[in-house]
Amino acid sequence: MGTMGLALPWKTRISSVPREREMRVEPSEDLKGRPSQTVAPPAMTAAPSEDAALAARCRAGDLAGYERLYAMHGARMKNVARNLLGNAIDAEDAVQETFLKVQRSIAGFRGQSSFVTWTYRILINTCYDARRSRVRKKEVATEDSDNSPRPEPRAPGAHPALRMALERALASLTKHQRDVFLLYEVEGFHHAEIAGMLEITETASKNTLFQAKRNLRQVLEPPRGNSAAGAR
Amino acid sequence: MNIKCEDRDRIFEDGTPAEWAALEAHSANCGLCAEELRTWKSLSTTAQELRDYSDTPSLWPRIERALVEQAAAGKHRAERWRWLSFGRRFSLGLQTAVAGALVLILTVSAGWLYWHGSKLVEQPNHSLLKSPALAEVERAQVAYEQAIDKLAVQAKPELEKPSTPLQANYREKLLVLDSAINDLRAQAGMNPSNAHLRQLLLAMYQEKQQTLEDILEEKR
Numbered sequence: 001m002g003t004m005g006l007a008l009p010w011k012t013r014i015s016s017v018p019r020e021r022e023m024r025v026e027p028s029e030d031l032k033g034r035p036s037q038t039v040a041p042p043a044m045t046a047a048p049s050e051d052a053a054l055a056a057r058c059r060a061g062d063l064a065g066y067e068r069l070y071a072m073h074g075a076r077m078k079n080v081a082r083n084l085l086g087n088a089i090d091a092e093d094a095v096q097e098t099f100l101k102v103q104r105s106i107a108g109f110r111g112q113s114s115f116v117t118w119t120y121r122i123l124i125n126t127c128y129d130a131r132r133s134r135v136r137k138k139e140v141a142t143e144d145s146d147n148s149p150r151p152e153p154r155a156p157g158a159h160p161a162l163r164m165a166l167e168r169a170l171a172s173l174t175k176h177q178r179d180v181f182l183l184y185e186v187e188g189f190h191h192a193e194i195a196g197m198l199e200i201t202e203t204a205s206k207n208t209l210f211q212a213k214r215n216l217r218q219v220l221e222p223p224r225g226n227s228a229a230g231a232r
Numbered sequence: 233m234n235i236k237c238e239d240r241d242r243i244f245e246d247g248t249p250a251e252w253a254a255l256e257a258h259s260a261n262c263g264l265c266a267e268e269l270r271t272w273k274s275l276s277t278t279a280q281e282l283r284d285y286s287d288t289p290s291l292w293p294r295i296e297r298a299l300v301e302q303a304a305a306g307k308h309r310a311e312r313w314r315w316l317s318f319g320r321r322f323s324l325g326l327q328t329a330v331a332g333a334l335v336l337i338l339t340v341s342a343g344w345l346y347w348h349g350s351k352l353v354e355q356p357n358h359s360l361l362k363s364p365a366l367a368e369v370e371r372a373q374v375a376y377e378q379a380i381d382k383l384a385v386q387a388k389p390e391l392e393k394p395s396t397p398l399q400a401n402y403r404e405k406l407l408v409l410d411s412a413i414n415d416l417r418a419q420a421g422m423n424p425s426n427a428h429l430r431q432l433l434l435a436m437y438q439e440k441q442q443t444l445e446d447i448l449e450e451k452r
Binding site: 182217 | 241244245246271272275276278279280281282283284285286287288291292294295296298299300302303306
């Protein structure tokens, strides 16, 4: 695997950035006051009344309702899809397909989860379908059997090398671990929301995130024995 | 709250805010936990490198166009099938009455098919005679009966006063045959188109004819 042996000097290269989330159980005291280097995620979920109103507008076939949904979540939906599919073109197709599916099935939405969570669930399933379809096409074309998404170059960030290392490390995770990690750590969803999107329990989401981070740490962290030997 | 190094992974997985605070306090005096905590947090920080919420101006117009097209297609489809929903214009009572009538008609039809179907199943070999064929069979039967009656007239003296045990047996046999013939004729009268009954009747007549011929032969 290409990610093995890739090591990051944590202490020197990774800077801490404040998490702009509410109600997330993670320490932040030592991170406070440092400048944010990335765009903050959009509002996590709309207030229940706003969510219901948005659902009602979409159910009524009001295009402005869909436009509002796109304005609130379009960028994040595209980012979720890009991280799941590996490129922007497929991501845009997935977002468009998601909006069409929402329009087709809004009559069947019963409000058991929030409208936005339901929309993201459709997006994630659409991405899964696209991934499966891509794997099938690959099999037909008898290309290599690597079915993990291949990230395409993005706009340069604060730490391009770091981002590339993380993308490669993510490829070493299971599909489930990668999805939970992306939804929680990158997109800033709560475990309850992820549970609704992936149709798992909140506890399973927490456990999967823990496993994902532990595996990522093993892949990214420099072997301690070798570092010590190198220092000598 | 007193936190130990062994609690670290559990707190990483599902710790409460108070436990996280306690772990941070513990890390101030524990180098290993401080390192682990820093690494753990760094993963979250690094993950933000994968966040790119840059706008794609062409995406919403594209989605909007697709939504409009899909809505138009849906409307067109709905109009095509609107005639199916004409029943909604009638009151619930009327709809129930119509549904009840339909159920009744279906039940009666099913019952009729069941009874008549079962009769047909019970008599799978009993083909039905059509009108011209039936008339021909009845004509032949009448002629046959008349011919046998002539034979019976010739054999009548022997049958009334049998001179031998054999003739007495013949007489008994003819009585049984006549009884069977009468039964079959009664059934054939009720079901004249039943070819199987006609064949049984013919077999009885043939047996009676043979018996009468045997009696006359013995007389000679």
